[in-house]
Every structure is written in C-alpha cells, then in structure tokens.
Amino acid sequence: MRKFRHIEEKFFRVLMFLSTSIIVISLSVIIFSILHKGLPSLSWEMISQTPKGGFYFGKEGGILNAIVGSLYLAIASTILALIIGLPVALMMNVHLVKYKKLVDSIRFFLDLLWGVPSIVYGAFGFSVMIYFGLKTSLLAGILTVTLFIIPIMVRAMDEVLKTIPRGLMETAMSLGSTSSEISYRIYLRQVISGLITAVLLSFGRAIGDAASVLFTTGYTDHIPTALNQPTATLPLAIFFQLSSPIPEVQNRAYASALILTIIILFISILSRIFSQKYQKNRIKN
Numbered sequence: 692m693r694k695f696r697h698i699e700e701k702f703f704r705v706l707m708f709l710s711t712s713i714i715v716i717s718l719s720v721i722i723f724s725i726l727h728k729g730l731p732s733l734s735w736e737m738i739s740q741t742p743k744g745g746f747y748f749g750k751e752g753g754i755l756n757a758i759v760g761s762l763y764l765a766i767a768s769t770i771l772a773l774i775i776g777l778p779v780a781l782m783m784n785v786h787l788v789k790y791k792k793l794v795d796s797i798r799f800f801l802d803l804l805w806g807v808p809s810i811v812y813g814a815f816g817f818s819v820m821i822y823f824g825l826k827t828s829l830l831a832g833i834l835t836v837t838l839f840i841i842p843i844m845v846r847a848m849d850e851v852l853k854t855i856p857r858g859l860m861e862t863a864m865s866l867g868s869t870s871s872e873i874s875y876r877i878y879l880r881q882v883i884s885g886l887i888t889a890v891l892l893s894f895g896r897a898i899g900d901a902a903s904v905l906f907t908t909g910y911t912d913h914i915p916t917a918l919n920q921p922t923a924t925l926p927l928a929i930f931f932q933l934s935s936p937i938p939e940v941q942n943r944a945y946a947s948a949l950i951l952t953i954i955i956l957f958i959s960i961l962s963r964i965f966s967q968k969y970q971k972n973r974i975k976n
Contacts, residue, residue: 722952724945725945725948725949725952726949728942728945729942729944729945729946729947729948729949730946730949731942732939732942732943732945732946733946733949733950734753736751736752736753737752737753737754737943737946738753738754738755738758738950739753739755740752740753740755741753741754741755741756741912741913741914742754742756742912746912747931747932747935747940748935748937748940749937749939749940754923754925754928754943754947754950755914756911756912756913756914756923757923757924757925757927757928757947758925758950758954759914759915760829760908760914760915760922760923760924760925761898761924761925761926761951761954762898762954763829763915763922764829764832764833764836764897764898764904764908764922764924765836765894765897765898766894767833768832768833768834768836768837768840768897769840769844769890769893769894769897771833771834771837772837772840772841772844772893772897773844773890773893775837775841776841776844776845776848777848777886779845780844780845780848780849780852781852781874781875781878781879782874783797783798783845783849783852784849784852784853784855784878785860785870785873785874785878786870786874788857788860798846798849801842801845801846801849802842802846804841804842805842805843805846808902809839809900809902809903810902810903810905812835812836812838812839812902812903813835813902813903813904813905813906813907814906815835815838816831816834816835816838816903816906816907817906817907820906820907826909826919826921827906827907827908827909827921828907828908828909828918828919828920828921828922829908829915829917829918829919829920829921829922830918830919831907831908832903832904832907832908832922832924833918834907835903835904835907836897836900836903836904839896839897839900839903840893840896840897843892843893843896844889844890844892844893847885847888847889847892847893848882848885848886848889851882851885851886851888851889852878852882854882854885855878855881855882859877859881860873860877860878863877887962888962890962891958891959891962894958895955895958895959898925898951898954898955899925899926899951899955900926901924901926901927901929901930904924904926904927905927908921908922908923908924908927909921909922910922910923910927910931911923925947925950925951925954926951928944928947929944929947929948929951930944932944932947
C-alpha cells in the first residue's frame, strides 16, 4: 500500500510537471512568433496614424483607429459591466445568502452564459439591431460586449466574495449594520484586490474578442467621434490583415497582435501595482 502511494505521488508529480511545461512552452512559442514576425513591422507610423489609401495592400498608414476604437469599446463595456455586475455579486453573497438554492441556480445560469461562444452574443446583438433598424456602431458594440463579459465579471467577483468568512457578516449585523452597509462598506473593502483582478479579466476579454463585435461595431478607417458611428477594433484589424495575400500586410497583423498584447500587459501591471499598494495600506491601517 505504501509503495502504491509512492508510485501514485510520483506519477502525479510527473504529470503536473509535463502539464506545466506544455503550458509554458506553448505560451513561449506564441509570444516568440508574435515578436519574431511583428517586431520588424512595428513602427511609430503604424501606431500614430490611421490607415491611408491602400494600407491593406501594403501602402502607408497605421492602425491608430483600431487602437483607439478597442480602448473605447473595452473601457466603456468594462465600466458598464462593473456597474451592473458588482451589485449582482454583492446581492448573491449578502442579501440572498440565506437562499442557497436560488444563489446556486443563479451561479449555474451565469456559468452557462460564460460558456456561450462570443459569436452567439454577436449574432444576438445583430438580430436586435435588425429588429430596431439600427446600424453598426460603437454603442452597439459596447452593449454586446457588456452582455458578453457580465457573466465573467459577476462569477469572478462572486468567487472572491465567497472567501469572506460568514462570521464577519453576522458580527456586522449584530452591531446594527444594514445589508447595504455590509455590502459596500465591509465586503467591498475586504476584496478590492480580487475585484480588480475580476475587472482586469473582463477588460482582457473585452479588448481581445473579435466574434462579438464582428457584426455590431462594423469597421472604419476613422476614429469615431460619436456613439452612433462604426468603430474599428484591433482583433478585426488583425483578422483583415491576415486575410490579405500580401506578406507585408500579414506581418503588420503580427505587429497589431503585439500592440494588443502590450496593452493587456500594461493594464495587468498597473492593476497588480494598484492591488499591492491597497493591500499594504490595509495592513498599515
């Protein structure tokens, strides 16, 4: 029996090592291919200019329109999802904590929505636009992406809120605190670093998804100045450039992917810094 346990432990240790190695190697290959093909094509002109005539045929111009459009879309949809999702997550863990079956049903429903492919959200948004006679626009993209990331944000926040000891809420209630005060003055302060991670996860999905905006935001070579105008995004810019038969344009697609990766990395670093500073201030206080 002891020998069997030793063999079992060795087997799972090797399995974990192999799994970790596969993940690290795969990630390294992806990053290396993006850097190898995209870095030579990356230039200040590409970042600072909108597409000129013939850009998708290898001529001059850049993808500033897609960079700005992606930031508009991701930031607006993440803020909107936070406004909707945070009260839902707090309600599940404070107001409805006694109704376990109801909360479990909500979690199951959110998990189902999380698993729905983003193209389905795009098709749903497109159907709604046709019904109301709307055109492709930044607003349509924001609403569609918001629907797409709400389940992700709520479930991520929910998992963080579940780590708070139940006794904390009971103690606060015994002191006369209301459910709203517990939600926003106690629970929210306890899990702020985890909520930042949930927002970061949602932002990453919002800025990197192409399927949900394929039919809703449209595409344009100009930077939008109003919500009812079509908007270019980096994922769609990558898709259109990779579809070109011209090698130079295909290399620009890898440069666009590199820009997208750098944006997500920059947001991740800022979020980590903010989270660590908050944790240090909490410990001091």
